[in-house]
Amino acid sequence: MTVPIPEASLRIAVVGAGPGGLAAIINLLRLPFVNLSVFDQATKLREVGAGISINQNTWRHLQLLGAAEEIEGYTQRGDGTKIDGEQRNGRTGELLARKYQSVDPNAPPRSRIERYKLQDALLSQVPRDLIQLSKKLTKLSETPAGVKLDFADGTSAGPFDLVVGADGIRSVVRQHAFPEHKLSYTGKVAYRTLIPQSAVAHIKGIPPASTFWHTTKTHVYTDLLDNGLFEIATRALVPEDEGAKVSWGQKVSKEQVIPHYDNYCETIRQIIAAPDEWLEFALFGGPQLESVIHGDRIALLGDASHPLSGAFGSGAAFAFEDAYVLAQALSYTHSRGDDLSEALRLYDEVRSPHYKNLYAVLNGFADNVKEVEAAYSTADVSDEDTIIAETTKRNWSGAHGWIYTYDVTNVWADRVKLEDAVRKLASVSVQDEVYDSGKQQAPVSVVAAVA
Numbered sequence: 001m002t003v004p005i006p007e008a009s010l011r012i013a014v015v016g017a018g019p020g021g022l023a024a025i026i027n028l029l030r031l032p033f034v035n036l037s038v039f040d041q042a043t044k045l046r047e048v049g050a051g052i053s054i055n056q057n058t059w060r061h062l063q064l065l066g067a068a069e070e071i072e073g074y075t076q077r078g079d080g081t082k083i084d085g086e087q088r089n090g091r092t093g094e095l096l097a098r099k100y101q102s103v104d105p106n107a108p109p110r111s112r113i114e115r116y117k118l119q120d121a122l123l124s125q126v127p128r129d130l131i132q133l134s135k136k137l138t139k140l141s142e143t144p145a146g147v148k149l150d151f152a153d154g155t156s157a158g159p160f161d162l163v164v165g166a167d168g169i170r171s172v173v174r175q176h177a178f179p180e181h182k183l184s185y186t187g188k189v190a191y192r193t194l195i196p197q198s199a200v201a202h203i204k205g206i207p208p209a210s211t212f213w214h215t216t217k218t219h220v221y222t223d224l225l226d227n228g229l230f231e232i233a234t235r236a237l238v239p240e241d242e243g244a245k246v247s248w249g250q251k252v253s254k255e256q257v258i259p260h261y262d263n264y265c266e267t268i269r270q271i272i273a274a275p276d277e278w279l280e281f282a283l284f285g286g287p288q289l290e291s292v293i294h295g296d297r298i299a300l301l302g303d304a305s306h307p308l309s310g311a312f313g314s315g316a317a318f319a320f321e322d323a324y325v326l327a328q329a330l331s332y333t334h335s336r337g338d339d340l341s342e343a344l345r346l347y348d349e350v351r352s353p354h355y356k357n358l359y360a361v362l363n364g365f366a367d368n369v370k371e372v373e374a375a376y377s378t379a380d381v382s383d384e385d386t387i388i389a390e391t392t393k394r395n396w397s398g399a400h401g402w403i404y405t406y407d408v409t410n411v412w413a414d415r416v417k418l419e420d421a422v423r424k425l426a427s428v429s430v431q432d433e434v435y436d437s438g439k440q441q442a443p444v445s446v447v448a449a450v451a
């Protein structure tokens with residue numbers, strides 16, 4: 001089934017107004033042929049959680065989205081004499097790796113900011129009344145006229161020519177598109193909080209930089225934010241019967257958190273004891289999707305398109321990249337009078353291979369852990385330290401640093417060149433066919449010729 005793009009307007013619904021949905025909205029509002037509707041289940045848009053890293057690729061897109069200025073005030077230029085990040089053994093506190101701040105003038109400013117600041121910066125570029133709140137999507141129906149959306153409040157909307165599922169890790173749109181794809185509980189929850197730095201000032205051994213404190217199965221992340229706040233973000237092993245039931249971002253008491261970190265060093269035990277309250281997040285993940293599109297009318301974006309469970313700490317950037325490519329693909333194909341299916345094909349051809357590469361990095365991490373654990377017996381507690389040191393060395397060596405410098409704008413520009421070349425060849429071959437039709441000449445295989 002192909003869906004021709006109507007001259008006047010392409011009816012697009014974005015479901016979800018998190019970082020991914022907001023980036024999609026900003027990009028799509030720039031396309032004059034798009035008639036946009038946006039739905040979110042929240043009664044009020046608010047960001048829970050703690051800090052969020054603005055990596056090089058995140059920064060690039062904030063600039064493209066017109067939202068960088070809002071964030072600039074929370075950032076600092078690198079100082080080469082200052083530590084940027086450390087990896088430590090969580091049991092002993094031993095330093096395993098250290099990185100100094102970059103002074104590259106072309107690199108973006110350093111920033112780890114509270115999540116609501118990122119949301120506010122994006123919202124500053126979006127007309128508020130565009131987002132319809134309290135619209136929890138429950139069902140999608142694909143009809144010849146388009147996709148109809150049903151919401152928990154009994155209302156419905158549509159039909160839409162295109163539905164963009166930006167509804168996060170537990171995406172209803174993904175469930176509809178790929179019913180066989182299953183999310184599962186990872187066996188871990190995250191505890192996160194922000195407290196004043198003064199609350200931990202008395203604790204010895206806190207490094208003046210972002211630090212991961214590793215044990216074999218969990219880690220604790222600590223960071224001094226630039227505005228006098230101290231961030232703590234942890235992982236804890238929680239059995240399936242309890243962990244899977246955890247609500248996203250619910251408050252929990254310190255008594256629930258503290259026992260998970262008994263095996264950590266004194267510095268971390270004191271840090272964990274400092275806050276009175278934490279937010280708890282059950283971590284779910286799932287295998288890579290075979291495609292980020294479904295049929296000719298549905299595209300997945302952000303966490304909906306790649307249930308990586310927060311791996312790499314760069315999910316906002318991945319969502320921004322998705323939004324950029326989707327809008328570019330729509331613009332490119334619209335200007336050439338193509339069907340919507342062509343835009344979705346291009347979107348999928350650019351984004352699915354990237355997610356394949358990200359999953360390959362994650363699988364590599366898991367293989368490293370298995371290899372190291374097989375090489376060292378855990379019978380002796382000193383072996384545990386060797387395992388921590390060896391897996392940290394392998395998985396935090398920076399070999400996957402390309403993820404943060406990945407420039408999707410270049411990738412898209414290259415894809416356009418290829419697409420233009422393919423189309424040119426196709427038109428030449430069609431002309432040749434017409435010209436040679438009397439001689440029964442076989443058509444040139446355009447794709448093979450370009451490949």
Ligand SMILES: Cc1cc2nc3c(=O)[nH]c(=O)nc-3n(C[C@H](O)[C@H](O)[C@H](O)COP(=O)(O)OP(=O)(O)OC[C@H]3O[C@@H](n4cnc5c(N)ncnc54)[C@H](O)[C@@H]3O)c2cc1C
Nearest residue numbers: 016018019020041053137167168302303310313314315316
């Ligand atoms: C522990 C942890 C730490 C992380 N740290 C970082 C970091 O440092 N840097 C970084 O870049 N990323 C980080 N991430 C990832 C980042 O938070 C996500 O990748 C990012 O928020 C994805 O944005 P999104 O818009 O795709 O999804 P979400 O932020 O989940 O937004 C989804 C939106 O859809 C709405 N919605 C959901 N279901 C429905 C429905 N049925 N109907 C209507 N609306 C619906 C929700 O209300 C929400 O507004 C982390 C993730 C985790 C779990």
